[in-house]
Amino acid sequence: MLFASCSRDVFDEYYGRPDYLEDPIYQQLDVRGNFKNFLVLIEKAGYKDILSKSGYWTIFAPNDEAFTKYFQEQNISDVSKIDDATASKIVKYALVYNAFREDQLSDYQSGQGWVKDNAFRRRTAYYDGFQNKIIDGTPRVIVDANRNGAYVIGDYNNKYVTYFTDEHFAAANLSSADFNYFYPTSDYTGFNLFEGKVKEADIIAENGIIHEVDKVSLPLLSIGQYLEQDSEKSNSKYSLFRSILENNLVSYVFNENVKASYYNFTGKTDDVYVKFYNPSLVFSPNNENYIKQADNDGQSDAYTLIVPENAPLQTFVNQVLLKHYTSLDKLPLYVFQDFVNAHMVQNAVWPSKATSYDNGVGEDLRFDFNSDITDKKILSNGFFYGTNKVQKSNLFYSVYTSAYLDPNYMLATRLFNDGSGIKEMVSNIRGKFVLFLPSDSLLRSLGFDYDVNSSIWVYTNPTTQQRITAGPARARLYRVLYNCIVATPNGELDNIMTTSGIIRTGDLDFPGEYIKWNNGKIFAAGNEEKGTQVTITGKDIQQNGVTYYIDNIPQFAEDPQGKKIKALAGVAGSQFSAFYNYLKNSTLYNAATDAIQGVALGTSYTFIIPNNAAIAQAKLDGVLPASDNPALQGDKDKVADFISFHILVDKTASDDGLTTGQFETLRKDGLGEKTYVNVASTSGTLSFRDLNSMRTANYVKAQSNNLADRSLIHLVDNYLKLPE
Template sequence: MAKKIMHRKSLIILCMIMAVFGCKPDPLEYARPDDLAGTIYTQLESMGTFDYYLKSLDQTLYPEPLKKGGSWTVFAPTDEAFEKFMSDEGFATFDAIPQERIQHLVENTIITDGWNTTTLTYFKSRFYLGQSFRRRTQYQAANREFDKDTLQHIFEWDKLDQQKYLMNYSNGRQKTVDYFLDSYMSTWGVEYSDYDFMFPGETFNEGDMKVFDANVSQKNVIAENGIIYALDKVIEPQPNLYENLSAAEYGGKYSMFKKMIERFAEIRSLGDQINEETGELEEVFQFRFYTGVENDALPFNPFDENYATNIDGTLAQAWGFLAPTNDALISYLDGNSILGQFYDSYDDMPLDVVGKFLSPYFFNDYWDICPSRLGQSYDTSLGLVDYKLEDVVDKRFCSNGFFVGVNTVYTNNSFGTIMGPLLLDENYSIMLGAIQDLGIDTALQSKSSRFTILGVKNDQFVDVADPNSATRKITVLVDDPRLPPGYDINVSGVVYMEVTGDPGNGNRIYPDPEASSPSSADVAYVTKTINDIVLNQIVDEDIDFGSNNYYQTRSGEYVYAFDGNSAAGGGDIQLGRSAQIVETKETANGNFYEMSSIIERPLGFTYSLLVDNATTFSSFLEVLESADAFITIVGSDDKLLNFLNLSRTFTLFAPNNSAVAQAISDGVIVDPSTVDGLDDLDKAIAKRDLLNFARKHFIQQALPTDGKTTGTFASMYFSKIVDFAEIYDEFSVVNTTSSISITNVESGESVTTSGITNLFSKRVVIHETSNYIK
């Protein structure tokens, strides 16, 4: 047995020796083929038209990588391209080109990995044709030293404690090389004419490949370690959008716009780093730009080489960027602009105002400001910008986007519309906050509609009726010794409101200024109250103050405009007063009026208005009382109607005493004064009939005599139910500025207002009728 095992081991060892030493590859089979293309460097040598580019390479560290291995793509300018470059730049010989410039242009022509014209358009791991048009080059801007005195416009400049700052000018980013191919352009809808627009003097034809404004004369030249593209121009590193604002050829004509952008920049320390030139440790700093339209900052960072949103889209996307000239900015502010009404200089504008002003100049994609997108140029905030080709004075495709200089200022939806005065005048901060909290600020910036705002300043919220109470009044405290020390209503974000007239123990300041933090319930009450007051100052149409007519506000209540400059709400009419126009600001979508006082909503509910006019409506009041239609309000003499949902608005065509007497005579209802003497069954029937009689006179639509509101509307009376739904009587309305007639659609019976019209109670407009509704 032992001999057998030893024999088996010997066989195994012999097999292993044969496997290792007996199978040797044929060296000819694995030898480098004679016809294999050389490496990139040797391939360029053999092509014979890249001598200047090779000389450029030899002045850098790139010959070795391009000779020996790796994987690269090279965009190599031909000798002819170099000769044109030297001629254009005034270099008599190649040796006259500064070495630093040679270094930069070489780094700008080399990208990592070998990419053919198909794979160049892939985006990261998405192997879809036509997705990308950019790759990162080897070029990264070197550190630069800045003097404090050249940075006076940046954020918190006055806190800089050094005179000199060594800046990491690249922010760790590499610049890109941009190329245009049919597959990419068709995927993203970029027209050939768009390319021609972006690169003046160049024409894109089917089948072309361009690198910026250079023609690719040879594509997909295969080398052992990569791919070569021959260019007919020398392509140097392009400035980014921010850098381009101070390009020498512009002569400083974008300096004002640049200063505005720099107000969002700050300097941050990156700590000590080794200076590659000196070998010493030095503190290095970095420019940071505040971004985020939700915070009224820059929509994106024009200094950043990366296209960074929720993902790194650098290889597939590039920003669009408009820049108004100094002359355009000056003309706009000196002209009849909304900003010019508030500020004498752009430097005087608060940062949030500057942020809103800059918004229309930033676009998510460069093609948004190309000819094929004219009429649909939406900025990063989705605002439509009235951008026209005749406004263009300069163009350059930069390293991170497309720069277009314009000789005009594009009005921002925020400032150019009726929201402008609210945004620009801090005296309207309460009204602005309410509109933003209600979420209607975007709608009020729409230029497709017209609006009117009756402006309420912070100090005008004084002794105003609480819209949700029959007794309370409120006053917003702007400057009061009871408020926390240093309180500023425009900074705090908390609005303090004093309440009087509460029937219980609610007469106090909301929220409690002595509390360590505001009560959420108190804040909610203040917010709701202020919002409801502000809604009564906004009308979704133009007001003609000479019309002596009624206009519905966003609260659902009405304002009466008269005498050319006066307005009165329901409460003002009851009190015999009105508000006058102090100043008018015309905007792109309506007029903003500074008013002498707030527009008061109606002060009382329907009950109190009927009581105030009891000589006319005492019988109808008795109908409602006998029908048990009223709900008592604690602490108030006023009452609510139990069949009305006051989240909506209504009209009461109130029959006068004669009309009610006629209804009693006709046997439609019993005399309300006799109800209590009836037996239980007859009393129940009488109360039902009285309630139905009352409900017939309420229409589910507010109808003042404005001559405008017409149509068919339901009453509050229903005689049948179908599929669990009440079927209300319907009435057609004929409305003039002096009377209203309503006709029962089914019976044809009509009534017309007479006597008293346009009594405004909370959510209900009241008109007198001499006939009852049948």
């Protein structure tokens, strides 16, 4: 017995609570004497026992001064008037998981370790859980999504608190002005919890750390809840935006596992639904977590939603969204997705740095945060800004808009949107474009369509009825539509109805083919080949250019370029005839198809064709044999080299200044090495120079810029001499 008693004493001494250990949180608050009201709420909430034992908490404890202000704000006499449910909210929202000193709160607990001074938020013990709502007139039990577009069992979607520290502000290049933007009547002290001051930090307890605050904080609303609360007011400011969001981008999905959790929690057997926002949105306004790529990423960032008030939004709806639709419910889903994403940012947008953020469609924010913002709130899952204007998104003010918001042009829009890159190009309001826009009915009459059941493009040749599908059909339509886009930085087509000329389609980074225009009509190589034309029937002026509506398409050529040269040479008195006579008899030419060896359809070329006098000089100089149909192989090779050297590969040069420099020809030397010609072009001039004799061949303007398959054919006044 003596031995057992001694053993127990040794055990208790070794494992007993050390004398130097501070009291637990509850006892610390009790001893300090200025947390009497908060202690009452802790007991009402059932947290006395939890906070009196071991644990690992941070608690932002409101002192009695804070409660005196709270009683006045709530028009109640004392703490006894606070019910148990409210007590629980206040206590749980004051509790942060894990113990953090003031100097640790500004650090982000990333999966790779602590990131110094990169945090301004922490997850609390409070969550909303199951909620009873009336959805479309039907009572339902719902829970909010706890991921963007998803729900994970076991994650309770806990709300966050936001605090402001000197350390984080310095690291993020923020200042007290960012704090006062949200809380203009509060003082920034270097350590604030929301608008409240931390009166004393780092009160050490056995089971955590206490920070004394002078403000009582009830759980803040999420962004989604803030919109919902506003919509219930008679003077709602954002009800139109919320209706667009809720009516088109929200779904309620029954979840058996959540129903089981609800039963275990309440004993009730109601069906439970998860409220999901469309997964295309950059965030779900009801998701209290951040992106959740890492467990704690909500410490270092949050969401931002910028919401236009009803009046400016209604004007936008009437003038833009419904320009070609009768009502909002007729709009395609992607319009709502883009519109809402244009007002979302997957970051906390600090007012002093608003110009450095991009919205959910990749644009800068086009708001003046000094004059356009009428409401600003820090909420549980991010920042909310109310505004007196709509984001002037590229998607709604560009030539792209003409197709995007008109049900008559959905085939073009579908291709623009499918990763082709066209959407991004023509919706850039900082560029300037002309878009020639074919309607769905026109494209279908020419054989193009989209099979929604199989999700594939279809092309049926109107003449032969031959049908192709999927990639080849899409590629054909893509080429047609790319020929309908012209970068016009200097308004080159502003007077298209009264002028004529030639211009390159596409943009500077990805050039397209050349087309011509003449007094309101346009022609691509295929139109000239088939004897058709495209007439402009109307226009739509947008911020970045003009959309011209058309009655036909700028068709691409499908005949070999040799056929076009043949046609040019067949005109009486043609200056192309001498060159063609050598070409047609050369080893490069296929007389049956008019194809030129080494020249592939669908690839860009420039044909530099010396006129009859230049060919005659080449014969005199011995560069070409005297006969245009030589018998000797050496002379045949000489002709083939001459012709190949006058064809530029993968480059289409015109007199527009867009193509200058040294470019590869079709001709290879005896060792298989590439040969090059220099191109000089300005607006209205075009010349070519060989790098051997430095001979220059100037284009003959009146007979140049002839269209062929992805090619231009120019008549020049000299020949180019091959390298020795």
